[in-house]
Amino acid sequence: MKPSDLKDVMMNPTKKVRGKHAKTVFIIGGRRIRRYLQPMRNLMVLLPVLFLGLAGKSHANWPEFRGPEGNGRAPRQSRLSATWSETNHVRWKTAIHDKGWSSPVIWGNQIWMTTATEDGTRLFAVCVDAQTGKILHDLQLFEVETPQYCHKFNSYASPTPAIEEGRVYVTFGSPGTAALDSRTGKVLWTRRDFECNHYRGAGSSPILYGDLLILHFDGSDHQYIVALDKHTGKTVWRVNRSIDFQDLGPDGKPTMEGDLRKAFATPQVVTLQGRPLLISQGAKAQYAYDPLTGKEFWRFEERSCHSASGRPLLGNGLLYMTCGFSRGTLLALRPDPQDPTRPPTEVWKTNRSMPSKPSPLLVDDLIFVVDDGGLASCLDAMSGKEIWRERIGGNYSASPLHAPATGLLYFFSEDGKTTVVKAGRTFEKVAENRLESGFMASPAVLGNALILRTRTHLYRIEE
Numbered sequence: 001m002k003p004s005d006l007k008d009v010m011m012n013p014t015k016k017v018r019g020k021h022a023k024t025v026f027i028i029g030g031r032r033i034r035r036y037l038q039p040m041r042n043l044m045v046l047l048p049v050l051f052l053g054l055a056g057k058s059h060a061n062w063p064e065f066r067g068p069e070g071n072g073r074a075p076r077q078s079r080l081s082a083t084w085s086e087t088n089h090v091r092w093k094t095a096i097h098d099k100g101w102s103s104p105v106i107w108g109n110q111i112w113m114t115t116a117t118e119d120g121t122r123l124f125a126v127c128v129d130a131q132t133g134k135i136l137h138d139l140q141l142f143e144v145e146t147p148q149y150c151h152k153f154n155s156y157a158s159p160t161p162a163i164e165e166g167r168v169y170v171t172f173g174s175p176g177t178a179a180l181d182s183r184t185g186k187v188l189w190t191r192r193d194f195e196c197n198h199y200r201g202a203g204s205s206p207i208l209y210g211d212l213l214i215l216h217f218d219g220s221d222h223q224y225i226v227a228l229d230k231h232t233g234k235t236v237w238r239v240n241r242s243i244d245f246q247d248l249g250p251d252g253k254p255t256m257e258g259d260l261r262k263a264f265a266t267p268q269v270v271t272l273q274g275r276p277l278l279i280s281q282g283a284k285a286q287y288a289y290d291p292l293t294g295k296e297f298w299r300f301e302e303r304s305c306h307s308a309s310g311r312p313l314l315g316n317g318l319l320y321m322t323c324g325f326s327r328g329t330l331l332a333l334r335p336d337p338q339d340p341t342r343p344p345t346e347v348w349k350t351n352r353s354m355p356s357k358p359s360p361l362l363v364d365d366l367i368f369v370v371d372d373g374g375l376a377s378c379l380d381a382m383s384g385k386e387i388w389r390e391r392i393g394g395n396y397s398a399s400p401l402h403a404p405a406t407g408l409l410y411f412f413s414e415d416g417k418t419t420v421v422k423a424g425r426t427f428e429k430v431a432e433n434r435l436e437s438g439f440m441a442s443p444a445v446l447g448n449a450l451i452l453r454t455r456t457h458l459y460r461i462e463e
Contacts, residue, residue: 062106062444062451065160065205065266066311066399072361074403074445081450081463082408082420082431091449091460092133096126100157101397101440102205104451104458106130107163110182111444111451111458114170116156120147123157125170125180128458130446137185142176142192150201155440160205160266162213169213169230173202177215179233189233197221203264203309209278209291212236214267218282220258225267225280227294237294243285243301260284263324264309270319272340281308281321286333288341297341302349305329310359310399316381318347320360320367328354328371332384348384353377359399359442361409363423370396370411378425388427392419399442401450412439416454435459 066072074080081089100115111128121144127137150156161170163182171177174196179188196202196219204216212227223241228234249255265281269291278291283306288297305323313320317337323329329351333344353375361368366387367379374394378387394413401410402423408430411419416438420431437454444451449462 064162064207065103070268070311071313072399072401076404078445079405079448080403081461084433084461086436089461089463091462094128094133094458096458099155101155102157103160103442104444104453105161105163106444106446112161112163112168114157120144120150120156123172139185141178144175154201158203162206162208169206171206173198191233195222199262205266207267209269218263220262223261223282239294241282242296242299260306262307266311268312270314272335275340277340279312286321298343309357313362315362322355325356327351328356330354350384353389357397361400361402363402368409372396387425390427398439401443414438
């Protein structure tokens with residue numbers, strides 16, 4: 001019996017499984033259990049290991065951009081501090097060299113992120129001890145002789161890594177992608193052959209799905225998604241964006257030098273009607289693909305936007321996504337209830353004080369957002385109707401955080417201010433906190449601690 005079979009049996013107690021070691025059909029939950037050649041003690045050892053493995057990703061770790069579910073929600077048992085300062089509730093503070101906007105990811109006692117020199121010629125991965133703040137690894141992974149242009153607002157190390165037991169995967173976009181042994185820092189494989197002019201610098205973060213590492217390359221010249229074998233780095237599938245951008249000038253070249261073709265979004269794998277779908281945002285369109293093959297199931301066009309940088313959400317039977325620049329727009333789509341591989345329908349959309357960069361939060365039947373200029377809003381998730389809108393001040397790039405245990409929302413500004421409010425239908429500010437430098441990276445959570453990366457330092461905030 002394979003571990004995958006065992007998991008299947010646990011979810012379906014009367015399911016029959018025939019393994020190569022089984023003398024007869026092995027039945028759990030039925031009237032009798034036929035003799036199994038492997039000693040029963042092996043099964044009893046495997047069960048807790050399997051449960052721990054399933055629990056580890058969802059509760060103990062913060063493995064990718066916006067956490068274990070990719071939605072900015074802290075684990076339900078995490079009781080996070082609502083107040084702090086440079087001298088209050090700071091367990092440790094560690095300087096991170098050079099410039100990088102990637103968000104921290106956490107596995108066990110390790111916190112990983114990337115950074116780069118201001119000119120983009122040297123690209124690094126940094127690992128910090130979660131208990132002490134000590135730097136465990138500071139690895140220069142790539143040297144770039146002639147870096148692409150990167151807008152000063154961005155960095156050459158903005159994509160967030162993805163991490164799992166024993167491995168961390170980092171990417172800087174077309175300059176390079178690498179898999180590392182997280183214990184030793186050894187480079188296991190690299191890829192430097194992906195062509196993409198990010199035009200303003202890379203921003204899309206990789207995600208893991210089974211044995212695949214999935215990456216976006218939405219540039220001014222090429223727009224595609226690629227899935228790599230996470231063990232070897234070899235390409236499993238690659239698919240080009242299918243949209244006609246309708247942006248060619250009389251000379252046959254894209255207008256605005258292709259600026260309207262780029263995007264910085266991170267995809268999300270969701271399961272609808274038992275089928276996994278890779279929900280992916282590009283410029284001017286939202287897509288659904290088969291995550292195992294790259295087959296495009298549908299494309300939903302929203303031509304008013306480009307440069308999407310958020311991560312999609314699923315809840316209440318709807319898909320929610322922010323569409324990017326030109327004018328910040330929040331879109332709610334309803335997948336086909338009978339066949340999610342068919343195109344969805346638009347339920348509502350709004351562009352009133354919606355973010356271009358920060359991702360939204362979904363809390364039950366409410367959507368919370370903060371726009372780039374500091375207007376926070378609460379919307380009815382089913383209708384898009386505005387419930388409240390308040391100016392909390394500052395400019396925002398980092399995505400907000402929801403702490404279910406305390407019912408609080410955290411908004412992190414570019415000048416180092418964090419505004420804490422209650423997640424409810426009435427605006428109620430709980431606290432306002434400041435650190436010395438501003439936030440471009442989104443937060444992470446470890447137990448009851450906030451792991452916050454500012455422009456200059458990494459903090460562990462904990463009561």
